[in-house]
Amino acid sequence: MDRWRGRVALVTGASVGIGAAVAKELVRCGMKVVGCARNVDKIQELAEECKKAGYSGVLVPIKCDLTKEEEILSMFATIKEQHKGVDVCINNAGLMLPEPLLSGKTSNWRNMLDLNVIGLSICAREAYQSMKKRNVDDGHIINLNSVVGHSVYPFSEGHFYTGTKFAVTALTEGLRQELREAKSHIRATSISPGVVETEFAYRAYSQEPEKAKMLYSQHKNLSGRDIAETVLYVLGAPPHVQIGELTVAPVESAFQ
Numbered sequence: 001m002d003r004w005r006g007r008v009a010l011v012t013g014a015s016v017g018i019g020a021a022v023a024k025e026l027v028r029c030g031m032k033v034v035g036c037a038r039n040v041d042k043i044q045e046l047a048e049e050c051k052k053a054g055y056s057g058v059l060v061p062i063k064c065d066l067t068k069e070e071e072i073l074s075m076f077a078t079i080k081e082q083h084k085g086v087d088v089c090i091n092n093a094g095l096m097l098p099e100p101l102l103s104g105k106t107s108n109w110r111n112m113l114d115l116n117v118i119g120l121s122i123c124a125r126e127a128y129q130s131m132k133k134r135n136v137d138d139g140h141i142i143n144l145n146s147v148v149g150h151s152v153y154p155f156s157e158g159h160f161y162t163g164t165k166f167a168v169t170a171l172t173e174g175l176r177q178e179l180r181e182a183k184s185h186i187r188a189t190s191i192s193p194g195v196v197e198t199e200f201a202y203r204a205y206s207q208e209p210e211k212a213k214m215l216y217s218q219h220k221n222l223s224g225r226d227i228a229e230t231v232l233y234v235l236g237a238p239p240h241v242q243i244g245e246l247t248v249a250p251v252e253s254a255f256q
């Protein structure tokens with residue numbers, strides 16, 4: 001990770017869960033991390049925790065609702081002004097709302113699409129443009145996908161979410177191909193976790209927390225830290241090594 005010391009990483013959804021764990025690890029490794037989410041106070045608390053721990057990097061919170069393009073563009077403008085641009089973009093923010101295909105609410109489908117697909121694509125595009133303008137040729141775009149981005153499980157409440165994660169699989173491979181066509185060495189990686197114990201299921205089932213509890217009680221789950229270590233592995237690979245896809249799941253899980 002030495003070559004990333006002092007360089008700028010954007011981590012979306014850095015207020016809790018996987019994003020918070022990734023932001024913390026990157027700060028520990030000496031990166032300047034811009035963490036964004038709607039709840040910027042939580043990122044500020046994490047920034048103070050990192051400072052107290054004596055980590056060599058820094059965490060800079062930015063408030064951004066990633067379902068709003070104008071907020072994303074304004075965030076990239078702020079990053080340009082204050083830190084020149086991004087070298088690494090970790091598209092982590094995402095959500096699942098339990099809305100089956102036969103009966104789900106359109107507004108909730110749209111929310112998942114706006115965040116998991118459109119927001120992620122805008123950030124990837126803006127990150128690439130930022131790298132290109134500064135002749136950064138060893139940058140990295142990492143998309144947080146899921147095991148459901150590769151198989152359709154018989155879980156009707158998750159089918160629309162599954163569709164958004166299948167899109168992430170296609171978008172990451174599409175990015176890789178476009179980067180290669182552009183003769184760029186910027187890398188694109190999809191990381192596909194199985195069950196990670198975070199706020200994710202509690203947010204999905206905000207009206208039925210017992211369902212979330214059930215989901216997390218079936219076996220030993222992954223932690224945000226496990227995924228953060230996977231991110232370090234991906235970023236730490238030598239610049240000529242392209243890790244296209246990495247699936248990480250709990251060893252006892254049926255969903256691999």
Ligand SMILES: NC(=O)c1ccc[n+]([C@@H]2O[C@H](COP(=O)([O-])OP(=O)(O)OC[C@H]3O[C@@H](n4cnc5c(N)ncnc54)[C@H](OP(=O)(O)O)[C@@H]3O)[C@@H](O)[C@H]2O)c1
Pocket residue numbers: 012013014015016017018019036037038039040064065066067092093094095096115144145146147192193194195196197198199200201203
């Ligand atoms: N947990 C799992 O089992 C699991 C498994 C596979 C894949 N994943 C994927 O991993 C990623 C992270 O999940 P997680 O488990 O860490 O979820 P989480 O604990 O629910 O955290 C989600 C993060 O996304 C942010 N976010 C949500 N809506 C946003 C918006 N409109 N604008 C900006 N930020 C927003 C949240 O921040 P604010 O609410 O403060 O905005 C929060 O920081 C997601 O892409 C998810 O699909 C999770």
